[in-house]
Amino acid sequence: MENCQMFFPCSSTGKSVYPVMTTTDYIANSSDHVFSHGDQSSSSGGFLGLKQNSGPNTDIVKNDSINGAFHGSESEEKSSKMKGEKKIKKPRFAFQTRSQVDILDDGYRWRKYGQKAVKDNKFPRSYYRCTHEGCNVKKQVQRLTNDEGIVVTTYEGMHNHRIEKPTDNFEHILNQLQIYTPF
DNA sequence: CGACTTTGACCCGCGC
């Protein structure tokens, strides 16, 4: 796979990359925050619908599962060698995009470190880690079975560095994401 | 040659 670098902003390539809201519950089961968009407004540029003045269709869903209500597969610092240490749970943020490609170029550099088949999903889930030194951010990318046009991206952790390859509006989006994080 | 992907193995938590 090449370094596809054109998915953001949405309009440049004719690919429809914009958020949709479909199976929010699906995400809610596995993540803490869900960012999605209420409607497929055909316009471009508003990636998650996270425009500054969020209109009525702009839903930034913030799950209440934060702070202790993590279920099942919540993220934890299980660096496999931290025996006695406390598990640190990082908040995760999931959002859906309608895209023909799986890898959204958000401006950071990611290294794929795993791929797993997921139960009840014909598409595999891919695991990526930020390659920036000292940055532990991970993300998972998965395509929905019932709508293969939708890619669910789950971010885990926050970057401790600047975006490396700024795209038009993703940095702004990230800034907004930080607003909704507890730290 | 460095950066990255692929992929099977391994580990761990959870439900039964």
Place this chain on the structure above:
DNA sequence: GCGCGGGTCAAAGTCG
């Protein structure tokens, strides 16, 4: 305890 599923590791392969 066992099996399953999710997440990670790491060696090998690929690519520019």
